[in-house]
Amino acid sequence: MDARSAGNEQHVRPTVRRLTMADRHRATSFIFDRWGADVVVVHGEVYQPAQLPGFVAEWEGRWCGLVTYRIEEAECEIVTLDSAEPRQGIGTALLAAVEGAARMTGCLRLWLMTTNDNLGALRFYQRRGFALVAVHRNAVGRARRLKPAIPHIGDYGIPLRDEIELEKLLT
Numbered sequence: 001m002d003a004r005s006a007g008n009e010q011h012v013r014p015t016v017r018r019l020t021m022a023d024r025h026r027a028t029s030f031i032f033d034r035w036g037a038d039v040v041v042v043h044g045e046v047y048q049p050a051q052l053p054g055f056v057a058e059w060e061g062r063w064c065g066l067v068t069y070r071i072e073e074a075e076c077e078i079v080t081l082d083s084a085e086p087r088q089g090i091g092t093a094l095l096a097a098v099e100g101a102a103r104m105t106g107c108l109r110l111w112l113m114t115t116n117d118n119l120g121a122l123r124f125y126q127r128r129g130f131a132l133v134a135v136h137r138n139a140v141g142r143a144r145r146l147k148p149a150i151p152h153i154g155d156y157g158i159p160l161r162d163e164i165e166l167e168k169l170l171t
C-alpha cells in the first residue's frame, strides 16, 4: 500500500503495513512519545495500544504514523491514530488500512472516541464519512482517575472534559 496521491507534491511517501509482534517495543515508544504514556484510557477502559492489532506507516526506516484498533462483536474501534507528519496523507492511508481490515473481518461499524478539544480529529473523521453519535459528558474526568497525567486543558486552551463518539457504518 502506498500513501501517495497522484499529483500531490509530497516530502514523505510512506508504506503502510501491518504491525507485527516484532514491532511491539517500537510501537510502545511511538505511543509513549505521542500520548505521554504507554496506555490510553477511553470509555473507562485502559488499553495498551502497542499490544493491539494495528498498521504502521514507514518512510525510509522511520515510523511516521501508527493506528491501533480492537474488534469486538462486529464492531471495530480505532483506539489510537497518530501521524507524525501532518498533511501528507498518512492519517488517511492508515484510516483506509483499518477500515479495510474491519471490512475483511465482517465488521458492520467502525467507531472511535476522541476528546472535546480535538477539533483536528473531529474535522478529519467527519471529512471521511464519520458521524458524531454521542457526547459522553465528563468522561475525561473519569479517565483522569485512571490516568492522572491527562491534562485539564487541551488543544486551543479548551477544557478537556468530554469524550465524543464517532462512527462510520460499514454496511
Ligand SMILES: CC(C)(COP(=O)(O)OP(=O)(O)OC[C@H]1O[C@@H](n2cnc3c(N)ncnc32)[C@H](O)[C@@H]1OP(=O)(O)O)[C@@H](O)C(=O)NCCC(=O)NCCS
Binding pocket: 008, 009, 010, 079, 080, 081, 082, 083, 084, 085, 086, 087, 088, 089, 090, 091, 092, 093, 112, 113, 114, 118, 120, 121, 123, 124, 127
Ligand atoms: C488526525 C490526524 C491523524 C490526521 O493525520 P494526517 O496525516 O495529518 O492526515 P492526512 O494528511 O491524511 O489528512 C489531513 C489533511 O491534509 C490533507 N493533505 C494530505 N496530503 C496533502 C498534501 N500532500 N498536501 C496538502 N494537503 C494534504 C488532506 O487532504 C487532509 O485535509 P482534508 O481533511 O481537508 O481532506 C493527525 O492530525 C494526528 O495525528 N492527530 C493527533 C492524534 C489524534 O488526534 N488522533 C485522532 C484521535 S484517535
